[in-house]
Amino acid sequence: xxxxxxxxxxxxxxxxxxxxxxxxPAGEVHAIMGxxxxxxxxxxxxxxxxxxxxxxxxxxTLDGDxxxxxxxxxxxxxxxxxxxxxxxxxxxxxxxxxxxxALNAQRKARGENEVTAADFLRAIREKAKIVGLSDEKLxxxxxxxxxxxxxxxxxMLQMAMLEPRFGILDETDSGLDIDALKMVGEVVNExxxxxxxxxxxxxxxxxxxYVKPDRVHVLADxxxxxxxxxxxxxxxxxxxxxxxxxxxx
Amino acid sequence: xxxxxxxxxxxxIDQATVEMTRELETYxxxxxxxxxxxxxxxxxxxxxxxxxxxxxxEPQWMLDWRLEAFARWxxxxxxxWAHVKYPAINYQDHYYYSxxxxxxxxxxxxxxxxxxxxxxEKLGIPLREAEVLLGVEGAGQTPGEARTDAGVGGEGVARQxxxxxAVFDSVSVATTFKKELEKAGVIFMSISEAxxxxxxxxKKYIGSVVPTSDNFFATLNTAVFSDGTFVxxxxxxxCPMELSTYFRxxxxxxxxxxxxxIVADKGSYVSYLEGCTAPMRDENQLxxxxxxxxxxxxxxxxxxxxxxxxxxxxxxxxxxxNFVTKRGDCREARSKISWTxxxxxxxxxxxxxxxxxRGDNSVGEFYSIAITNNHxxxxxxxxxxxxxxxxxxxxxxxxxxxxxxxxxxRGLVSVHRKAEGVRNFTQCDSLLIGDQCGAHTVPYIEAKxxxxxxxxxxxxxRLSEDQLFYCMQRGLNEEEAVSLLVNGFCKDxxxxxxxxxxxxxxxxxxxxxxxSVG
Numbered sequence: 001x002x003x004x005x006x007x008x009x010x011x012x013x014x015x016x017x018x019x020x021x022x023x024x025p026a027g028e029v030h031a032i033m034g035x036x037x038x039x040x041x042x043x044x045x046x047x048x049x050x051x052x053x054x055x056x057x058x059x060x061t062l063d064g065d066x067x068x069x070x071x072x073x074x075x076x077x078x079x080x081x082x083x084x085x086x087x088x089x090x091x092x093x094x095x096x097x098x099x100x101x102a103l104n105a106q107r108k109a110r111g112e113n114e115v116t117a118a119d120f121l122r123a124i125r126e127k128a129k130i131v132g133l134s135d136e137k138l139x140x141x142x143x144x145x146x147x148x149x150x151x152x153x154x155x156m157l158q159m160a161m162l163e164p165r166f167g168i169l170d171e172t173d174s175g176l177d178i179d180a181l182k183m184v185g186e187v188v189n190e191x192x193x194x195x196x197x198x199x200x201x202x203x204x205x206x207x208x209x210y211v212k213p214d215r216v217h218v219l220a221d222x223x224x225x226x227x228x229x230x231x232x233x234x235x236x237x238x239x240x241x242x243x244x245x246x247x248x249x
Numbered sequence: 250x251x252x253x254x255x256x257x258x259x260x261x262i263d264q265a266t267v268e269m270t271r272e273l274e275t276y277x278x279x280x281x282x283x284x285x286x287x288x289x290x291x292x293x294x295x296x297x298x299x300x301x302x303x304x305x306x307e308p309q310w311m312l313d314w315r316l317e318a319f320a321r322w323x324x325x326x327x328x329x330w331a332h333v334k335y336p337a338i339n340y341q342d343h344y345y346y347s348x349x350x351x352x353x354x355x356x357x358x359x360x361x362x363x364x365x366x367x368x369x370e371k372l373g374i375p376l377r378e379a380e381v382l383l384g385v386e387g388a389g390q391t392p393g394e395a396r397t398d399a400g401v402g403g404e405g406v407a408r409q410x411x412x413x414x415a416v417f418d419s420v421s422v423a424t425t426f427k428k429e430l431e432k433a434g435v436i437f438m439s440i441s442e443a444x445x446x447x448x449x450x451x452k453k454y455i456g457s458v459v460p461t462s463d464n465f466f467a468t469l470n471t472a473v474f475s476d477g478t479f480v481x482x483x484x485x486x487x488c489p490m491e492l493s494t495y496f497r498x499x500x501x502x503x504x505x506x507x508x509x510x511i512v513a514d515k516g517s518y519v520s521y522l523e524g525c526t527a528p529m530r531d532e533n534q535l536x537x538x539x540x541x542x543x544x545x546x547x548x549x550x551x552x553x554x555x556x557x558x559x560x561x562x563x564x565x566x567x568x569x570x571n572f573v574t575k576r577g578d579c580r581e582a583r584s585k586i587s588w589t590x591x592x593x594x595x596x597x598x599x600x601x602x603x604x605x606x607r608g609d610n611s612v613g614e615f616y617s618i619a620i621t622n623n624h625x626x627x628x629x630x631x632x633x634x635x636x637x638x639x640x641x642x643x644x645x646x647x648x649x650x651x652x653x654x655x656x657x658x659r660g661l662v663s664v665h666r667k668a669e670g671v672r673n674f675t676q677c678d679s680l681l682i683g684d685q686c687g688a689h690t691v692p693y694i695e696a697k698x699x700x701x702x703x704x705x706x707x708x709x710x711r712l713s714e715d716q717l718f719y720c721m722q723r724g725l726n727e728e729e730a731v732s733l734l735v736n737g738f739c740k741d742x743x744x745x746x747x748x749x750x751x752x753x754x755x756x757x758x759x760x761x762x763x764x765s766v767g
Contacts, residue, residue, distance in 0.1 A: 050718050072721035073730075081722075088719040092737030101733060102723035109724065141737070158723065 001026040001197045002047075002166055007058035009039075009046045016042040018222035019058070024166075024215075029188070029198040031208055033233060034219035035241040040201045041085060043219070044170040047199075048082045049075050062166060076102075077109035079165025083155040083172045090142040095154070096124060098142045099161055106162065127160040130190075131183055148175045156187045167191070168199045173207035185210025205237040220244040289346035295319060298472050301346050305441045305475075308448060318461045318471035325465045331628040332657040332689060333597050335533070335570060343504045343535060345473045412437055414478045414494040416507060426490065433489050435519075436481040440508050443479035450481055454512050458541035458578045458605070466537040466599075467574040470506045474539065477507035482517040482548075491747055493522035504535040511541070513548035515581070520551040522750055533561075533596060535570050542577035544584035546608065550577065551587045553746055554602075555754055558594035560761075563652075565624030568596025575602035576632075579611035579640075587614040588631065589745045591754040593761040596625060601659065603632035606640035613642040616742040618754070620735075620761045621654030621686070630659040630691075635701070639670040647739045648679040650686035651762055657689040662703055664696040671701040679709040680738050682731070682762065732759045 002024045009017040016039045024030045034040050046053045047060055049072040060067045067075050090098060104114045115123075128138055131153045143151050152172055159167055172184055188198060188211045200211055208216075208230065216233050218226040218241075225244050226232065289300045298319050302312040327338070412426035414437065430437045436447060443451050461471050478494040496507060513519050536558060542550050552575075561568025571594075577586035588602040604613030615631035633642035646658050658679070664671045679688035690707050712734060720730035735758055736743065743751050 048722050051714070071726070072718060073724050073726045076722055076724040084719065084722075088713075088716050090716060090720075090734065090737055092740035093733060098723075098733070101729075102720075102725060105726070105729060106724035162723070 001028075001063060002199065003059075003061045004047070005059045005061075007046065007060060008056045009042055010054045010056050011042065011052060015056070016222055017046065020219070020223055021058075022217060022224060024197045024199055026197055027192075027194040028214040029192065029200060029211060031200045031202060031211075031213035031216045031233065032219050032224075033202055033205075033216060033236055035245055036203070038219045039222045040203075040219055041170055044082055044085075044168050044199075044201060047075075047168060048072055048080055073105065074109070076162075076164075077106045081159050081162055081164035081167045083152075083159060083167065083169045085171040085174065087143055087151040087155055089144045089146075091144050093142050095138045095140060095142045096121075099124065099158055102158070103162060124157075124161060127157055130160065131157045131187060132180075133157060149177070149180050152176055152180065153183065156184055160187055160191070163191070165195065166197045166199070168201065169211075170201045171203060172200075173202055173204065181207055181210050205233040208233050218244055286347045288344045288348075291344055292341040293343070293345055293473065297345050301473055301475055304346065304348070305444070307441075307444055310448075310452065311444055314456070314461070315472050318468050319473075321462055322465070322468040322472055325468060327465050331599050331659075332655070332691075333599060333626040333628050335597050335626075338533075338535065338570070340469075345504055345506070346475055412490050412492050414439060414492075416476050416478075416494060416496045416505075430489070430492075434483040434486055435488050436479065437492055438479055440474075440477040440479045440510060443510075447479070447481070450512065451479065451510065454543050455508075455510055455541065458543060458576050459539050459574050464574060466572040467539050470508060470537050470539040470574070473504075474506045474508035477509040477538070478511075479509075480511040480519060480521065482513045482519045484515040484517060486514075486517045488517070488519040491520050491522055493524065495524045504537065506536075507538045509538070509540040510543075511550055511552070512543045513545065513550045513584075515545045516547040517545075518549045518551075520747060521553070522747060523552070523554045524557070524750075524753075533568060533570055534559075536572070536595075538573045538575075540573070540575040540602075542575075542586055544577065544579050544581070544586050544611075546581035547583045548581075549585040549587075552577070552589070552602070553750055554588075554590040554592075555746075555750055555757065556590065556592045556594050556598075557757055559596075560594045560623065560625050561596040563623045565596070565653075568625070569594065571595035571598045571600060573598075573600040575600065576605065577603065577613070578605045579608050579613060579637075580605075581608040581611075582637070583610045584608050585612040585614075587612075587616070587745070589614075589616040589742065590618070590629075591742075591746070591750075591757065592617070592619040592627060592629060593757045595627070598625075598627040598629055600627075600629045601631055603634065603661075604642065605634045605636065606642065607636045608640075609637040610639045611637055612640070614745075615642075615644045615646070615660075616745040617646045618649070618739045618742045618758075619647070619656055619658075620649045620758060621651070621656045622761055623652040623654060625652075625654045625656075627654075627656040628659055629657070630661075632661040633663070633673060635662070635664045635668045635671040635673070638668060640668060641672045642674075644673070644675040644677075645741050646675075646677045647742055648677070648688050649682065649735055649738065649758075649762070650679065650688045651682035653685045655687045655689075657691060659691045659693075661693040661695070663694075664698050664701040664703075666697040668698050669700050671696075671698065671703075673701070673703045675703075675705045676741075677705075677707040678738065679707075680735065681709065681711045684711075728759070728763065731762055735762060 004020055004022040007017050007020045032040060049070060055068055062078055100120050107114060133153050143154055173181055213230055216228060216230060217224045289297050298315050302315055412430060414424045424438055427437060459467050461468060480492060482488050511521060542552060544550050558569035558571055579586055586604050592598055602615060606613050613633050619627045619629050621627050631644055644660055648656050648658055650656050658677045662673045677690050681688055688709055692705055694703060696703060716734055717730050720733060736755055743754060746754055
């Protein structure tokens with residue numbers, strides 16, 4: 001499904017990712033853990049195609065197609081979703097209106113019909129309940145004045161509505177309490193399936209209690225330095241990242 | 250029949266043609282209608298003024314008023330304080346009157362030359378009453394989005410009737426729904442007709458808000474104004490439909506000097522819309538209008554403008570000089586005047602729709618969106634003159650500058666010595682797209698009464714790369730993302746517009762900003 005091959009990324013003339021390779025087969029959830037500054041967010045931006053994240057070497061493919069020449073919106077239409085570490089506010093645009101615009105833009109790009117207002121309304125109300133956002137919040141301007149936790153819930157709501165083929169959760173757990181972590185687990189577990197993959201980027205092990213990864217990779221200094229089962233996450237929780245930082249340096 | 254200047258691109262397309270075509274698509278009202286016209290001789294003399302007055306079959310008092318203005322104008326200097334630059338205008342190089350040859354006003358819609366009907370049809374302005382909708386192509390998609398917080402369920406909004414006065418160059422060619430409006434007692438006709446048919450009303454109010462001596466362009470307008478709209482709403486009447494005037498400059502080197510006068514008598518209400526377009530021409534054209542509004546006791550006037558004059562090409566060649574004086578007089582107690590404007594066109598705009606809050610407890614409002622792209626310049630804002638007690642005003646201005654454009658918000662809030670209990674709230678937000686454009690805010694405040702409560706908020710921000718990427722990650726392409734963010738930025742003003750205009754305005758925002766990023 002998602003395949004990253006010897007990826008080198010330069011941001012403002014500094015090489016951040018230095019030959020990262022990773023493969024997430026369909027149906028699996030992989031976690032990427034790593035210390036601060038190891039390149040975790042750079043990886044999520046590189047996959048989704050943010051400007052200024054220059055690919056100097058390597059390739060990223062989704063279902064065998066290279067993403068490198070695609071604009072961010074084309075990658076989104078192909079099924080990539082990023083849950084942002086720091087979600088944005090969009091003043092003056094109602095939440096429902098924003099999500100519907102996004103959904104229809106993707107559907108249009110894929111040659112599908114626009115979703116009807118009634119179907120959309122039914123779906124978003126149902127999913128808002130799951131992520132714990134009130135109807136009233138859906139009518140408000142997108143994320144404006146929302147708390148950090150509410151913004152993360154909004155990311156999960158969008159993921160549930162857009163139904164991507166591949167979801168990337170970039171430190172979605174940061175700033176969340178236990179109830180919210182459970183909610184994230186609920187959304188991801190509900191969406192897990194043989195045709196869908198996830199990449200969960202996190203600093204801590206605690207989210208992985210709710211979203212059980214098939215594989216865990218350790219990212220340090222721009223490369224994957226270790227891969228294994230969920231036991232790696234527990235080990236990191238006990239011993240920290242010291243040994244990886246030293247071995248990478 | 251009307252025709253576009255550059256039509257289908259065939260073999261051997263060169264780059265210039267491609268660009269020209271692209272531009273045509275950008276400013277889709279840029280076509281020229283071929284119709285024989287009757288013009289006043291080029292230039293401006295006393296004879297020109299007499300010619301116009303005679304063409305309009307005007308009474309002596311009107312001619313005298315014009316001549317007095319012309320005498321004044323000759324002594325006046327063009328103002329230079331606005332933050333705009335343009336080459337000196339040679340006022341002798343313009344035509345001051347141009348009318349379709351077949352006559353100025355038509356008895357029935359069937360007499361209007363088919364070229365002109367087709368022209369307005371192309372612009373989406375229905376002059377046959379059967380086609381009552383102020384329709385915009387593909388407008389019905391999601392009309393609720395700009396107006397409702399929910400954004401969903403906006404479909405199926407009932408379209409309402411809109412009466413139209415269509416002004417083509419210097420003359421009004423058609424006015425719809427006159428009969429139906431007459432039943433309600435509402436007078437809606439061209440100002441030329443009103444001068445002949447309702448001289449007592451016109452004489453009483455014209456020039457009473459914007460005096461002859463007001464400013465260079467207003468004085469020029471008084472001397473040579475050719476047509477425009479007159480509205481009178483009698484006491485206690487709520488005008489049964491939206492009224493609108495659609496202005497079109499077609500002829501080359503022709504200035505359009507329209508004069509609009511709206512009087513809302515005691516306890517009445519009227520909502521009026523104004524739209525305008527012009528062909529794409531390489532030379533600049535002058536548009537100097539005067540609009541006067543008078544609201545008597547408990548009356549309310551809502552005046553909305555979507556200004557889309559040709560802005561010039563992407564290198565700043567051509568375009569309309571839009572020098573307009575708009576002023577409303579809340580003459581009596583508890584009256585209200587609300588200006589809403591969406592300014593996307595013109596090469597240079599100089600415009601300050603204002604309110605004189607004379608009556609106690611009267612209310613003035615100004616909601617504005619100004620968008621400048623490429624080499625456009627706009628110096629626009631408002632004046633709120635508080636003379637009466639407990640008068641309140643509200644100013645919301647949203648400026649968006651892209652490309653190499655430059656814009657200024659210039660606003661005055663003035664509180665008279667005797668005006669107790671005045672309140673004003675002003676909010677000016679500027680959004681910059683790219684790093685070659687400029688936005689300036691120049692607020693003037695003169696408070697001579699210490700009880701006044703005046704609030705002013707101003708922000709300037711750049712369209713954020715973060716927001717843009719966020720929207721694109723969710724599936725919007727770059728232009729859709731810019732349009733969404735700009736619409737959000739303008740929402741407070743867009744929601745003041747009548748439904749039909751809100752949709753048109755949203756589309757205009759998109760078109761105006763095409764190619765502004767990336």
